[in-house]
Amino acid sequence: MKVTLHGGAGGQVTGSAYHVQTGRANLLVDFGMFQGMANAHDHNRVPAELDVGKLDAVLLTHAHLDHTGRLPLLVHEGYTGPVFATPATIDITNLILHDSAKVQAQDLARLNRRRERAGEDPVAPLYGPAEVGQLMALAQPVPYDRPVDVAPGVRAWFLEAGHLLGSASIRLEVDEGERRRTVVFSGDLGPKGAPILRDAECVREPADAVFLESTYGDHDHRPxxxxxxxxxxxxxxxxxxxxxxxxxxxxxxxxxxxxxxxxxxxxxxxxxxxxxxxxxxxxxxxxxxxxxxxxxxxxxxxxxxxxxxxxxxxxxxxxxxxxxxxxxxxxxxxxxxxxxxxxxxxxxxxxxxxxxxxxxxxxxxxxxxxxxxxxxxxxxxxxxxxxxxxxxxxxxxxxxxxxxxxSAHAGQTDLLAWFDCLAASRPRVFLTHGEPRGREGLARQIQERYGIKAELPALGEVLDLHPRGQ
Ligand SMILES: [Zn+2]
The missing domain is CATH 3.40.50.10890 (Rossmann fold)
Incomplete structure (x- = not known):
C-alpha cells in the first residue's frame, strides 16, 4: 500500500490531497486547492503521476477550498466514480465550489482585459459552474461512525472532526491478501469546547499509519x-x-x-x-x-x-x-x-x-x-x-x-489529546497540513511523550506503508 502526497505537505498548509494505492484499489482523500502562494497556479492541476482513469473513489474530510478546490478538475479528466462525504460536507462543498468558480471568472475577466490590451492570449479558469455541477452529481452521502465500502477491499469510517459543519476524520481498513491494514487521516481537527459543533472524536481502534494535521502544532490558542x-x-x-x-x-x-x-x-x-x-x-x-x-x-x-x-x-x-x-x-x-x-x-x-x-x-x-x-x-x-x-x-x-x-483549528494540546487514543498501537505518524514551525513543534511533543519519531513528508513524496522490514 502506498500513499502519495499531492498537497498539504512539505511545510505547506493548502492543497491537501492524498492518493492511496492498494493492491486492488486507487483512491483520493481530499483534492484541495493551493492558495496564497506565488506559484499556486502551477500547482493547481491534476499531477501527471495521478492516473484519473484508474481512480475508484474520492473521499472528502470537509468542504474547505484547500481540501476540495481541485475536485472539478477530475471530472474534466473523465472521472465518473463516487465522491463520498457526509451530507453537510456535500452541501457546503457545493456552495464553496460554485463560489470558487464565480470568483475565478471575476478575477480572470479583469486579468484578461489587461492581457487583451497587451496583445496576450486570455487565461482560462480552472473550471466553471458546469464542471462543479458534474462533480456534485457524483456525491454520495455517508453517515458518521458506520462502515462504508468505498472501493474493492477498502472500508471507510467517517468520524466527527469538530472543525466545520460535516467535517470528518477518515479511518480506512484495507484488505490486501491475508493482511489488513488501517490508515487514519485526521483531516482538519477543531478545538475542544468551541460552540456549535461537537468536539472531534478520536480513533480508538489501532492503526498502522496516521496522517495528522499540524496547523497549530507548536502552540495553544488563548482559552x-x-x-x-x-x-x-x-x-x-x-x-x-x-x-x-x-x-x-x-x-x-x-x-x-x-x-x-x-x-x-x-x-x-x-x-x-x-x-x-x-x-x-x-x-x-x-x-x-x-x-x-x-x-x-x-x-x-x-x-x-x-x-x-x-x-x-x-x-x-x-x-x-x-x-x-x-x-x-x-x-x-x-x-x-x-x-x-x-x-x-x-x-x-x-x-x-x-x-x-x-x-x-x-x-x-x-x-x-x-x-x-x-x-x-x-x-x-x-x-x-x-x-x-x-x-x-x-x-x-x-x-x-x-x-x-x-480559530477553527485544534491547538497543540487538543492535537495531542486526539493522537493519544491512537498512540498505544504505535502507528507510523506523518505530520501534514502545517508550516515548518507547526510540524516540528508537534513532532517534538510526540517524540517526548510517546517515543514515536513523527515523519515530515515532502510534497509529492510516495510513502510505502508496508511495515518496515518486509
Ligand atoms: Zn479546514
Missing amino acids: FADTLAEFREVLAKAVEAKGKILVPTFAVGRAQLMLVLLAVFFRRRELPRFPVFLDSPMAAEASRIYLDHPELFDEELTALNGERPLRADLETLTITTTADESRTINDVPGPCLVLAGAGMCNAGRILHHLRQNLWKPETRVLIVGYQSEGTLGRQLVEGAKHVSIFGEKIVVRARVHTMGGF
Whole structure:
C-alpha cells in the first residue's frame, strides 16, 4: 500500500490531497486547492503521476477550498466514480465550489482585459459552474461512525472532526491478501469546547499509519472563555461609542459562530440588543445549510435551541442579499454591527463598509480570523495609519481589535489529546497540513511523550506503508 502526497505537505498548509494505492484499489482523500502562494497556479492541476482513469473513489474530510478546490478538475479528466462525504460536507462543498468558480471568472475577466490590451492570449479558469455541477452529481452521502465500502477491499469510517459543519476524520481498513491494514487521516481537527459543533472524536481502534494535521502544532490558542469575555467587552464599549462595528468574516463557519454568540449575549441580556447586518449572500446560504443540520449541533446549542430557537433572539438581524440592500446600511446610524466578507478584507462588501467608516473615530473593526500577509486585513492588524481602498487613500481613525482565540483549528494540546487514543498501537505518524514551525513543534511533543519519531513528508513524496522490514 502506498500513499502519495499531492498537497498539504512539505511545510505547506493548502492543497491537501492524498492518493492511496492498494493492491486492488486507487483512491483520493481530499483534492484541495493551493492558495496564497506565488506559484499556486502551477500547482493547481491534476499531477501527471495521478492516473484519473484508474481512480475508484474520492473521499472528502470537509468542504474547505484547500481540501476540495481541485475536485472539478477530475471530472474534466473523465472521472465518473463516487465522491463520498457526509451530507453537510456535500452541501457546503457545493456552495464553496460554485463560489470558487464565480470568483475565478471575476478575477480572470479583469486579468484578461489587461492581457487583451497587451496583445496576450486570455487565461482560462480552472473550471466553471458546469464542471462543479458534474462533480456534485457524483456525491454520495455517508453517515458518521458506520462502515462504508468505498472501493474493492477498502472500508471507510467517517468520524466527527469538530472543525466545520460535516467535517470528518477518515479511518480506512484495507484488505490486501491475508493482511489488513488501517490508515487514519485526521483531516482538519477543531478545538475542544468551541460552540456549535461537537468536539472531534478520536480513533480508538489501532492503526498502522496516521496522517495528522499540524496547523497549530507548536502552540495553544488563548482559552475560548477568555476570547469570549474580551469579545463581549469590546462589543459593550463599541455600543457605548455608538459607532459601526465592522466584522470582516469568512462566510462559512466564522459568520455562523458570530451569529450564535450574539444571539446568546442578547438572550442572556449580557449586551443590549442592537441592529446586526449579515451582508453576504454566501454567508446567508451557509447559515441556511447550518440550520438544515441541527443533528450536528453540540449539546449546548441543542439545549439552547430547545428552550427557544436562537433565531428568536436575533430579531434585530437583517440579511442583506442585493447590492442595493447592502448600500442602505450606509445610512443606518450606530451602534450596529456588520458582518461581511471577505474575511481578510482583500475583496467583497467589507471593502465598501471600510471605505465608508474607517476614517470615523467611533468605528470599531473586529478582526476575528487569520489575516495573511499582503492583505488589507493584515495592514489593519499591524496598525496602518492610512490604507488604500479602491485606489482611494483612507485615514484609519477607527479602533481595530484583533481576537486570536476564534480559530477553527485544534491547538497543540487538543492535537495531542486526539493522537493519544491512537498512540498505544504505535502507528507510523506523518505530520501534514502545517508550516515548518507547526510540524516540528508537534513532532517534538510526540517524540517526548510517546517515543514515536513523527515523519515530515515532502510534497509529492510516495510513502510505502508496508511495515518496515518486509
Ligand atoms: Zn479546514
